[in-house]
Amino acid sequence: MKKLLTVLFVMLFAVTSYSAVNTRMVKISETSVMGTITTIVEIQAYASYKYSVYLFSGQFYVGDVMRDHTPVVTPIDLDYFSDVDYSKSIGYSNGYCYYEFIAVNDDGSGLKQLTRSVWLPIIRFQYVYTPNGGLSTTFSWSENGSFPLWEVDAWNTNLGEPYIQTGTRASIPADLTDMSLPVQMQSFIGEYAYDAGVKLNWTTQSETNSAGFHILRSENPDAEIGSWTRVTGAMIPGQGNSSSAMEYAFNDPNVGWDKTYYYQIHEISTVFGDTSKSYYGPLAVTTKPAPKGFRLSQNYPNPFNPTTQFEYEIRDAAQVKITVFNLLGKEVATLVNGHRPAGIYTVSWDGSDATGRQAASGIYFYRIQAGDRTDIRKMTKMK
Numbered sequence: 001m002k003k004l005l006t007v008l009f010v011m012l013f014a015v016t017s018y019s020a021v022n023t024r025m026v027k028i029s030e031t032s033v034m035g036t037i038t039t040i041v042e043i044q045a046y047a048s049y050k051y052s053v054y055l056f057s058g059q060f061y062v063g064d065v066m067r068d069h070t071p072v073v074t075p076i077d078l079d080y081f082s083d084v085d086y087s088k089s090i091g092y093s094n095g096y097c098y099y100e101f102i103a104v105n106d107d108g109s110g111l112k113q114l115t116r117s118v119w120l121p122i123i124r125f126q127y128v129y130t131p132n133g134g135l136s137t138t139f140s141w142s143e144n145g146s147f148p149l150w151e152v153d154a155w156n157t158n159l160g161e162p163y164i165q166t167g168t169r170a171s172i173p174a175d176l177t178d179m180s181l182p183v184q185m186q187s188f189i190g191e192y193a194y195d196a197g198v199k200l201n202w203t204t205q206s207e208t209n210s211a212g213f214h215i216l217r218s219e220n221p222d223a224e225i226g227s228w229t230r231v232t233g234a235m236i237p238g239q240g241n242s243s244s245a246m247e248y249a250f251n252d253p254n255v256g257w258d259k260t261y262y263y264q265i266h267e268i269s270t271v272f273g274d275t276s277k278s279y280y281g282p283l284a285v286t287t288k289p290a291p292k293g294f295r296l297s298q299n300y301p302n303p304f305n306p307t308t309q310f311e312y313e314i315r316d317a318a319q320v321k322i323t324v325f326n327l328l329g330k331e332v333a334t335l336v337n338g339h340r341p342a343g344i345y346t347v348s349w350d351g352s353d354a355t356g357r358q359a360a361s362g363i364y365f366y367r368i369q370a371g372d373r374t375d376i377r378k379m380t381k382m383k
Contacts, residue, residue: 020167021047021114021152023058025139027175028124029225031279032185039127040076041139041176043099044119045152047167052111054162055153056081056122057100058169061142067095071129075099080122085110089148090123097125100148103162108155131184139176141169186245190263190285194343197253198285200263204246210238211270215250221262221282228264240270257290291315291342296368296375299349303380306351306358310366310377313344318371322347325365332359335366351381 028040045056062071073092081088081101089100099122103111114120143149150169153162184205192198200215212235216228231252239246255261264281295313302308314320322336332353336345349366353359361383367376 020165021045021051021053021056021154022167022170023150023152024119024170025060025172025176027173029279030175036128036130040124041127042124043122045114045122046119047114047116047165049114050116051114051152051154051165052108052157053081053101053114053152054103054108054111054155055101055151057098057102057148057152058150059096059098059142059144059147060172061140061144062095062097062127063138063140064095066127066129066139069129069131071127073097074126074128076124076126078121078123080120081112082110085112092125093147096142096144096147098147099123103155108157108160111155139172141172185265185280188265188280188283190283192255192285192287194288194291194345195341196251197255198251198261198263198287200250200252200283200285202248202265202280204239204242204248206244207239207242207246209270210240210242211268212236212238213248214266214268215252216264216266216279216281217252218262218282219259221284225264225279230266235268238267255287257287260284260286288344291344294370294373294375296377298377299366299379303382304351305361305382307348308351308379309346309348311344311346312368312370314340314370314373315342316371317341318373321369323367324349325367326359327363332364336368340370 022045024044024046026042026044028042030037030039032038043058075090075092075097077088077090085104086101087104089098091098141150150166151164152166154165155161156163186203186205188200188202190198190200204210213232214230214235215232216225217231218228231254232250236248236250262282262284264279264283267278267280291313293313293315295311297311299308299310312320312322318340320336320338320340321334323331324333324335326332333349334354335347335349351358359381361381364379364381365376366379368374
């Protein structure tokens with residue numbers, strides 16, 4: 001009788017003195033590349049006591065809409081429970097994600113002891129899918145008898161056996177219970193120009209709860225998103241809710257010569273408290289080499305009719321004027337007249353004069369004035 005009372009006291013002390021092991025789900029990231037969405041969620045555990053875990057299992061449902069989009073689901077074992085000491089069952093089936101880590105040994109040896117008072121990452125699931133006409137789905141905890149049920153067992157050294165320490169499952173956060181795709185991105189392109197830097201253009205097919213966009217830049221496409229540099233000062237306003245195609249543009253002038261930069265669009269939600277992050281990209285853009293000096297190239301084609309083009313190069317920013325003259329020295333057209341940053345530029349002449357009429361065939365001269373530098377070349381317009 002005394003031994004029985006001792007055992008009951010030990011069991012009561014073990015159950016009531018410490019809180020059980022709690023579980024929660026969080027969204028780690030959500031990115032989009034030309035309409036294909038990649039979402040990663042993580043299962044975490046929390047305990048206020050250093051429990052030695054014998055069993056950790058559970059399951060959740062991704063929602064009917066996500067399931068029907070037939071996502072490619074990849075479980076990502078974070079190796080919190082070692083392969084040597086635990087048997088693992090992890091997978092996805094018909095909308096259900098499940099996981100089970102159970103000790104190999106029945107004597108309490110080799111068990112993982114939980115770090116207390118912190119949320120511990122246990123396992124992740126990655127979903128890759130292409131929404132068809134938008135997406136609105138709800139993640140939820142589940143208890144499907146076909147998969148491992150939610151349970152946490154810890155080892156009791158006094159009893160020499162595991163005992164249940166299943167705590168609570170935290171409510172699933174809003175960014176997983178209402179996964180509406182904020183933006184359907186139709187295109188995202190970029191190019192470099194000496195007079196503008198990197199020019200980015202993107203088109204959204206539709207927008208839902210879209211407050212606007214920020215542009216992020218990095219020289220390493222695989223860098224963690226937190227290390228990317230935000231190059232937009234103010235947010236570029238979105239349309240809120242729109243079913244029409246919208247076009248956006250942004251220039252990034254603060255770039256170096258002959259380098260490759262990677263850009264992502266970060267979409268911001270209008271919903272208060274919605275911390276979900278939608279990223280589009282990365283997009284690679286390579287800048288051009290640094291100009292080496294002052295140069296005016298020969299036009300091509302030459303002779304021409306009706307259009308020709310040529311290049312000029314300036315090593316330093318300058319006021320640039322390029323004019324076309326006839327054999328009599330009369331000015332026929334002004335092709336460039338303004339301040340230009342250092343760079344290499346292409347200029348076209350369509351053969352028309354200042355009034356818009358086609359100039360007569362014959363010999364012409366084109367002259368560049370850039371700061372205190374001048375050059376001139378001859379060209380021939382054919383009939």
